[in-house]
Amino acid sequence: MELPPGYEPLTYLCKDYVMHLHKAVYGLKQAPRAWNITYSDSLRSLGYLPSPIEPCSFRREEYSHSHEGEKITGYTYVCLYVDDLLICASDEVLDNAKSEIMVLFSSRDLGEVKHYMGMKFDYNCWTQTLKISMPDYCRNLAQRCGLENAAPKRDPISATHGMKPGPKVFDSVSLGWYATAIGALLWPALTCHPEIAYTVSYLASANHCFTPQHLSTIKHLICYLKATPDQGITYDGCCNFIEYTFADANWGPESDGQRKSQSGYVTMLAGGAVSWGSKRQKSVALSTKVL
Template identity: 30%
Template sequence: MLKSIRILLPIAASLDLEIWQMDVKTAFLNGSLDESIYMMQPEGFIEKGQVDKVCKLQKSIYGLKQASRSWNIRFDQAVKGFGFIQNPDEPCVYKRIKGDKLVFLILYVDDILLIGNDVGVLTSVKEWLAKQFDMKDLGEASFILGIQVIRDRKNRMIALSQASYIDKILSRFSMQNSKKGMLPFRHGIKLSKEQVPKNEHEEQFMSRVPYASAVGSLMYAMLCIRPDICFAVGIVSRSQSKPGPDHWTAVKHIFKYLKRMRDNMLVYSGGDLVPVGHTDSDFQSDSDSRKSTLGAVFTIGGGAVIWRSIKQSCIADSTMEAEYVAACEAAKEAVWLRQFLIDLEVVPSANKQITIYCDNSGAVANSKKPRSHKRGKHIERKYHLLREIVQRGDVTITKIASAENLADPFTKALPQKSFDGHLENMGLRDMTHLL
């Protein structure tokens, strides 16, 4: 859902669309129930002489396992009845296009974004929603899920900031007075599951460390607008079952980096809406499993909209195989992205194939047709889906120099100069002058 918002925002910037926000009050009380559910009489409302009786619920309430689903069904039926069409590739996104008037509606639990090109139509949708549900009108979108939205309509630009959230988590984990870090993950550092507490003192120390909570807080920042910490968060999240002091030091290093980079924003400058992908992989970097780490990033309008850094599910025995597997995973993401853009019906270039850049010549060659059968015959068949995707024209895999590969920081720790250069190309830059 977050990536859908990130895709729609550069489109809104480029086409100069309105972005409005609404909130549904007590959303989960709107759902209907298909099952018979009983509950104890609420405290303070017990009927005299009928203490042993229970209540049969007529509507959904907070606390039910099916409350969120019931609300979603109720909302889905209502907006479809008003002429909205659900995006088949992203169920939280709806569209309504009549002539040259378009409206996109994005639902996240009880938060609603309305994006459109006509103020009158958007107003009518807003008024209709207020009749259907108890709504709160938040006006032009300024904060989305804790992400500050800063807009420069004259220059067709949107910047996303998490400075407030970063300050909050720095304070929560007592890192607000720490030194500033230059990189999210130091070059040359290796972490493994074997780096567990080695003595009673370390075990007692780690028992007091809120490791999982800290990693989860960093994970949310990474999932929202911080692709720069994607690789580092992925590494520290692998050892949550029994982390050691070295793992905690790595987590604190990410916090220190965020302190230095709190004012960096993810910027979409409108203009070109052609998506571009980059894919990369290291080779057997995980010392516990000898598996490789793949990375991928897609940009639209000058800023990253999709990114990932994950450990591969198989062990590659060559760099070509590792890069080929990474390219396959990136191609699958590109298929979804391309179809999502086509379904939006507002991006003229959506039908064109998406270019994915890869820095391994062998993987690029094998994506088009089999090469060196002896070296690649053992590769799992599911990864050869890449060739089918390429052959049907959804994507094209193109060679790029390693130094220019935008996915490089998603697979390994880089020197400062290289890392900073990639951030600029991903749309991450200091835009405090807009505040």
């Protein structure tokens, strides 16, 4: 780094002296943290509180004043990703919430969200439904991995995938390709494609010791996403807001020789999945009773 224009080199500066920078510089490793702290503190000054499980998600209680006193009438939610905000609120308070933030930071109001962080949002006011999908992301993923011309697949993983112990792949090109593909698949698996959670979890466990069968399976999964780009999660506003959670696990799979069970769960609300996961258990279950 060099001194910015306007600062003349001081004669007493030598190897025993350094300049202390009072502001974050774009591109340094400390800059993202400094920016997040600044934005988070500003949201707190407006009455927003971060979620205890997601520090980039903020909520503020909205009150109405009457002769009976203050009464909570709703909530305003703000999701922060670097400098992109997603604001959810009722029509009565939405404009005020946006104007408060735009006073503190120079911002642009892009209107009703259509695309956000690779996700596509489709609303239908007549049927009161919201669909979240990732069509562009899935197509670009296939192109990045060189599979744009590969045959499409109709399931995330083949029933006869046969991921059994075999010769490991060690060439640097395949290692880099596999790690890149796993990293790219994690995002759709976490956002709007719960059906690939098991496959991604299974493939990620072999990130540094995969076999040709793993390579074949991950290509199969990418071809599945390419063939079903418009598939996603649909939430129905007419459904009863009752939460349902389903969980299951297999027992002693022999595909990898470790016989460790795989657990999975999904939580449904308004007709769509809101939380899900798939994870290999740490211990070997001796029977289905202890799963």
